[in-house]
Amino acid sequence: MHRSDDQDVLDLIRSLMSFQVTLILTGVNIPGLGLLREAKWDPRRRQWKMPPLETTRVHGLEVTQTERRFEMVELGTFGYSTDQQMQDFLDHLQGIEEHLRLHKGGPGMLTEGSMPGYLYRRCQGVVGILARLIADGAQEAMDSGRELLNENLLDEIVIGREDRDDEDPLQPQAALKPGGGPKPGKRRNSAFDDQGPEAAAG
Template sequence: MITVPDESGIVPFLRAGPPPDRTRHEGWKRWQDQRDKFIPAPRLSLEEYAALSPRRRALHDLHRTATHVNLGLLETPMSAKVTKLMRGRLRNNALNFEPGTRDGLMVSGGGYLGKTETACDAAATFEALWRDLHRQLLPGPIPGTRDLFVPVAYCRTPVRATPKGLCAAILDFYAAPHPKTLHGMVRQVADSIRVHHTTALLLDDVTRLRLHREDDQDTLDLIRELMDLNVTLVLIGVDIPNSGLLRGGRPDPRTGQWILPPVKPGQTFNPGAATQTERRFDLVDLDPFDYDSPKGIKAWLDHLAGIEDRLRLLQARPGMLTEGAMPEYLFRRTGGIVGLLRRLIEDGCTEAIDSQAEELTVDLLAGIPIRLGNLADRDPTAGEIPEIPEDIAVPAPAPRPRRKGRNTVFDDRGERPAADA
């Protein structure tokens, strides 16, 4: 990548091919390697931009657009809480060499709040640390052979979940074969996790499970059994407390953890399990921003300032997103949901470049609907698509302060007329 497009015809900031598929090991590793490599467009003044050739201006506009749609993961107070808990849990469980189940973690929140990206980023940071330790303590991979060391596995719960479907999703991450029987698939999952030395298994979209269906109940039982494999289970879903996944569980008043009962004898998918222990999960919520307290407002303004610093509009100015009526307007348009805010800012920047306005204003954003694009991979019935605020009025411009009249008491009005002398 380069910072300024040249005349060679190469556009290095464009991505070649489709985005990485994190539900496959190769895609997960490619995403992990590339997630911090994007170089944003340089900041140019109007004069510097005007001095570019037409072709370089077009390439710079393209680079600016790529910058606006690749803002990266901005930490919020809510995501920092999730990240701290998750990194600590993954590290502690990985260093626990005693047999038995590992305490899991549930990451809950509404749609488009960044649950998946926050959890994946925390897992990728842990994996980088764990791989570094692995390279120091164990010999490296043999050239020409496949890397068997996979500390983190990520998969998504199928929309129509069954135990076989979940096993298939996990096995697809490892590119492992699919046995014909359910117990064969479960054994293959256990073997894959053990052989690849996987210490963390991320299961996304778990609230797609509908516990009034027998297949979904069996799938949830299988998820609980996976904890017997000495792997840290991280479940990610929308509004987990009200989804039914915690049915039968109870919160521990001392630790705050949710304790889930074991699978009933005779229903286990892991006949080799030595014990039937209770499953423990920490539940952490990733909430939207709030605008009801000074602390919440400050966090919102800090987030907007972070976004503002990454924009590449030629007329951008300090306070473009954080001053006047803009912060409250953005909150009302998005409800404090980071995913909706990001989409609005992306489309707003595109319009600002196309219209040559080169700045974001309330009037410009008022004409841009929030469209969420392709939703084929999201389940609306599981709450994965948030409600978008509509009919948000454009705030009236603040009245300009009246200019205070000048005090004329001591003005010299000239000589008094002779008749008044």
């Protein structure tokens, strides 16, 4: 928060408070980044100076007046050891499934059989890794003409180093795989071929 651009972002966030609407803003490590902490310009040093933190604490972290105007909701990773945790993960998968537009896909593609357990093992409950795996898998399904996500196809997708404990799961890095990349020939129009539910019903 020592740059002018950072403070401009803070000013924008504060201006949102005057809207008569509910805004849901998402990010990673918001308390640690100090995004909601106001700094003051020090003309002598020609830099932004962070003020001392106040004594009020939320979740063990000291917060400023600006931070207290927001309700922080911490979202962790999905669990998979109880029936409720499994159901929550399945509900999330179903939400993804309903928005996938693969020609051979459909209900149950991500939520039935061994697929939920497979996906959980691949992402360990981290939403960012799951989203990247599904996105890269869907692209491969379109490029290859298979138009379906299954374990065999997803086995070809490598997301960062999923077996490394020292990797940051929130910053997955795509790894190239042999034979990867677009397939030759005519590519599927992935942006404009979805006519929507009304066309499908007609």
